[in-house]
Amino acid sequence: MAHHEDLRGQVAIVTGASSGVGWQSAVRLAEAGARLCVTARRKSALEQLRVEVLQCGGECLVSEGDVTVEEDVERVVRECVEHYGRVDILVNVAAVQSYGFFEELPWEHITRVFDVNCFGYFRFARAVLPHFRNQGHGHVLNVQSMLAVGAAPLLSAYASSKHATLGWAQALALELAGTGIHVSNVLVPSVSSPMFDHAPTMLNQKPVPVPPTYDVDLVARAVVRLAKRPDRTLVPAFLQGRLILWLNGVAPWVGKALLSHFGVRMQTTHIPLDRPEGNLFTPMAQGVGPRGSVPPTPAWKRFTAALGLAALTGGVVGGAVLGARGLVRAAR
Numbered sequence: 001m002a003h004h005e006d007l008r009g010q011v012a013i014v015t016g017a018s019s020g021v022g023w024q025s026a027v028r029l030a031e032a033g034a035r036l037c038v039t040a041r042r043k044s045a046l047e048q049l050r051v052e053v054l055q056c057g058g059e060c061l062v063s064e065g066d067v068t069v070e071e072d073v074e075r076v077v078r079e080c081v082e083h084y085g086r087v088d089i090l091v092n093v094a095a096v097q098s099y100g101f102f103e104e105l106p107w108e109h110i111t112r113v114f115d116v117n118c119f120g121y122f123r124f125a126r127a128v129l130p131h132f133r134n135q136g137h138g139h140v141l142n143v144q145s146m147l148a149v150g151a152a153p154l155l156s157a158y159a160s161s162k163h164a165t166l167g168w169a170q171a172l173a174l175e176l177a178g179t180g181i182h183v184s185n186v187l188v189p190s191v192s193s194p195m196f197d198h199a200p201t202m203l204n205q206k207p208v209p210v211p212p213t214y215d216v217d218l219v220a221r222a223v224v225r226l227a228k229r230p231d232r233t234l235v236p237a238f239l240q241g242r243l244i245l246w247l248n249g250v251a252p253w254v255g256k257a258l259l260s261h262f263g264v265r266m267q268t269t270h271i272p273l274d275r276p277e278g279n280l281f282t283p284m285a286q287g288v289g290p291r292g293s294v295p296p297t298p299a300w301k302r303f304t305a306a307l308g309l310a311a312l313t314g315g316v317v318g319g320a321v322l323g324a325r326g327l328v329r330a331a332r
């Protein structure tokens, strides 16, 4: 495993940098000394980010583009290499959602979600890999989702695109083993990004993330940790992260019961909203900067929920073990 504890002088391309996780990760990487090339469709938002990065003493090249357009992706990478003479890290972040029941999602929404979330990551990786090969080193750092290893109702296109992207990243890591080129992933929980302020919805109601929601900085800090120590899959959250993964291993029916009964209610509000396309095909003015309108869940609530979930599972698993022992004894 390569260790680049010092990011000073390294060049990172950050996609999806005009809002949310991408924006905050760019700021944190710059603070750690990385030189940036930031991209997304909204150039004015990227220019605002550039000002913030310059203010914290960083370097920032703005190169707007659409991840579904191969020429744009190649141009962004070319501009980065022309400007800095190299590229060391690709942080793949750009993604879109489309809220709705599977049967009601327009087909173009499903294919577009895959084109951005999945093929956008592939396109950027293919554009940087020749440079990484020439240099003999490089790092493809993918911002993934807890939905890459799970699911939620109303997000079938998004969850399946994330499963596909994680599968691709795992295959790529195997192909690149021993080349000096690294592949890492971060499994992101619900975060307070502006995603919910511009995501399309077929439900005519404002969508909200599956609780609990964390601050975007949790993910940005995980991105910096991965940039310094690559080749890992980080799960930065405890409750909507390591605890859920453990729970899905020991008692998968708990998550299934919760999400099948409450998953739709958890993600919808009674606030009417007519936004069938959101930022899917064209960018929206709403949602610039790291944080959006959905606040993070307070830590004490997350702590209480974690205790409740642990007690519930512990009780049920413990009960099941005792019951099974009783049955075995009775059978003897």
Ligand SMILES: NC(=O)c1ccc[n+]([C@@H]2O[C@H](COP(=O)([O-])OP(=O)(O)OC[C@H]3O[C@@H](n4cnc5c(N)ncnc54)[C@H](OP(=O)(O)O)[C@@H]3O)[C@@H](O)[C@H]2O)c1
Binding pocket: 015, 016, 017, 018, 019, 020, 021, 022, 039, 040, 041, 042, 043, 045, 065, 066, 067, 068, 092, 093, 094, 095, 096, 116, 143, 144, 145, 146, 147, 188, 189, 190, 191, 192, 193, 194, 195, 196, 198, 209, 279, 282, 283, 284, 287
């Ligand atoms: N928010 C959550 O709760 C959550 C949970 C799990 C995982 N994640 C993951 O975290 C990452 C960042 O999401 P976020 O929450 O920060 O969402 P966000 O605020 O909506 O950011 C998405 C970014 O992608 C860009 N983008 C969208 N379509 C694009 C296209 N066709 N070409 C180029 N850029 C495009 C957007 O910029 P423009 O519109 O300017 O192009 C924006 O900068 C995503 O990979 C997401 O799946 C988020």
